[in-house]
Amino acid sequence: MTECKHFDLWDSGSETVSDWGEKLDQAHDDHLRIRDESINNLLEREDIDQECLNLNKEQKLWSAEEYREQVGLPITCPHETVDGKDYCIFHLSPESRQNLGITKEDVLNELVNKIKKSTGEDEDKKKCFAGAFLEDISIKYRGLSSESNKPVQFHFAKIDNLDLSHSVIDERFVFNGSEINEINCESTQFKKSVSFKKAELNCQSVLFDRATFEDRLDMSNTKINTKELNFKECSFRKRVNLSGMNVEIDLDSKDDIDTRVQYNNSVFHDELHHNNITFSFEDPDKLTEIYAEFKHCRFSSRANFSDCDFQSTLDDNTTDPSPYDLLEVSTDDLSKEDSEHEIEWYVDFSKSEFESGLLLNDLDLLGI
Missing domain, CATH: 3.80.10 (Leucine-rich repeat, LRR (right-handed beta-alpha superhelix))
Structure with a gap:
């Protein structure tokens, strides 16, 4: 069975958190506190721009994964893709x-x-x-x-x-x-x-x-x-x-x-x-x-x-x-x-x- 891509948390093409990952991250009650605390730990370092960017991505993924586990959502979409498409019938536009x-x-x-x-x-x-x-x-x-x-x-x-x-x-x-x-x-x-x-x-x-x-x-x-x-x-x-x-x-x-x-x-x-x-x-x-x-x-x-x-x-x-x-x-x-x-x-x-x-x-x- 070809897996529907809608539940992917990471967009490999743009190397960013996917729209679905962003949505789950935002739904996490503690996502802002987690991010702020982690980034604050880097403030005393000189070259932190890339570090903060990478950390932000990592924390978003961690937050999305934890929320997904908390509410019991599956890791991958359980529905087969429509022939020739990357998405199932429910996740196609x-x-x-x-x-x-x-x-x-x-x-x-x-x-x-x-x-x-x-x-x-x-x-x-x-x-x-x-x-x-x-x-x-x-x-x-x-x-x-x-x-x-x-x-x-x-x-x-x-x-x-x-x-x-x-x-x-x-x-x-x-x-x-x-x-x-x-x-x-x-x-x-x-x-x-x-x-x-x-x-x-x-x-x-x-x-x-x-x-x-x-x-x-x-x-x-x-x-x-x-x-x-x-x-x-x-x-x-x-x-x-x-x-x-x-x-x-x-x-x-x-x-x-x-x-x-x-x-x-x-x-x-x-x-x-x-x-x-x-x-x-x-x-x-x-x-x-x-x-x-x-x-x-x-x-x-x-x-x-x-x-x-x-x-x-x-x-x-x-x-x-x-x-x-x-x-x-x-x-x-x-x-x-x-x-x-x-x-x-x-x-x-x-x-x-x-x-x-x-x-x-x-x-x-x-x-x-």
């Missing part, structure tokens, strides 16, 4: 696939077959699609499972459309560091854990309405650019980690409806980490209200909303509701000089039930 007559349906069918046929150690590796270029993962109204317990790896993949709506997913899905342009997981049943850690979701809508998560959900440090983020009527059986999530609301001046971040009528059976979350927006040019709602939710375990800044700045002519029903999230990034209108952010906990601890540290409840 969409343009190259089109020129070869390979359709997005061909890619999807191959991907699903690789997952379903995973039974042994060698086959398990074929559940890795890290760094893949995937135009469409549409598995709606279907079930997906295999005999293998190894996760399906989409680390750093570029996905145009992810549609798992009304499906039963009996696989661990890992989309860490991936880039997704559309996502629909309405009424999806995730029987195992799913992770979007440090992913980028640049979507018209991010839809998880009525989804069931029987295992953990991790969207920590995920960057989301969208008009709406919906987790309405969801059931979260295990820990939910949304800490550090960065939500950028894309406001369209043609839209008349309010933009909302909704968790209404959802049930959190285990811990919820909703701390250190940033909300921002693009080019606001009209009056609008942006809500983050937790109406009629039930929290059966600890809910963490720490390190947020809630304020009540209702109009003087507005009847002030209960302070814990309507709280405005601080938008420190808003420059009023750049906007003609004020944008209001609210978090609404009305008629929600907290059966365990609610952590609201470092809150600023101005006006209450």
Whole structure:
């Protein structure tokens, strides 16, 4: 079998770290500290330019290799190359696939077959699609499972459309560091854990309405650019980690409806980490209200909303509701000089039930 070159960490032609190696190096949490400490050890030497250059390459490779080991990515791509090409069907660019007559349906069918046929150690590796270029993962109204317990790896993949709506997913899905342009997981049943850690979701809508998560959900440090983020009527059986999530609301001046971040009528059976979350927006040019709602939710375990800044700045002519029903999230990034209108952010906990601890540290409840 001819090996696909996508997972090579070193580009022998240019004698530099490959794009894949750079990506894994940057994903390593300690890559900057490792590099700085190593280079600082050479500062007292006279001729260090080449030494530093070589050391920088070596440290990048070491960092990439360690990250690859930490997350369990294979050393080489497990998929066969397309005839006459250096890359497999998943790592060929969409343009190259089109020129070869390979359709997005061909890619999807191959991907699903690789997952379903995973039974042994060698086959398990074929559940890795890290760094893949995937135009469409549409598995709606279907079930997906295999005999293998190894996760399906989409680390750093570029996905145009992810549609798992009304499906039963009996696989661990890992989309860490991936880039997704559309996502629909309405009424999806995730029987195992799913992770979007440090992913980028640049979507018209991010839809998880009525989804069931029987295992953990991790969207920590995920960057989301969208008009709406919906987790309405969801059931979260295990820990939910949304800490550090960065939500950028894309406001369209043609839209008349309010933009909302909704968790209404959802049930959190285990811990919820909703701390250190940033909300921002693009080019606001009209009056609008942006809500983050937790109406009629039930929290059966600890809910963490720490390190947020809630304020009540209702109009003087507005009847002030209960302070814990309507709280405005601080938008420190808003420059009023750049906007003609004020944008209001609210978090609404009305008629929600907290059966365990609610952590609201470092809150600023101005006006209450």
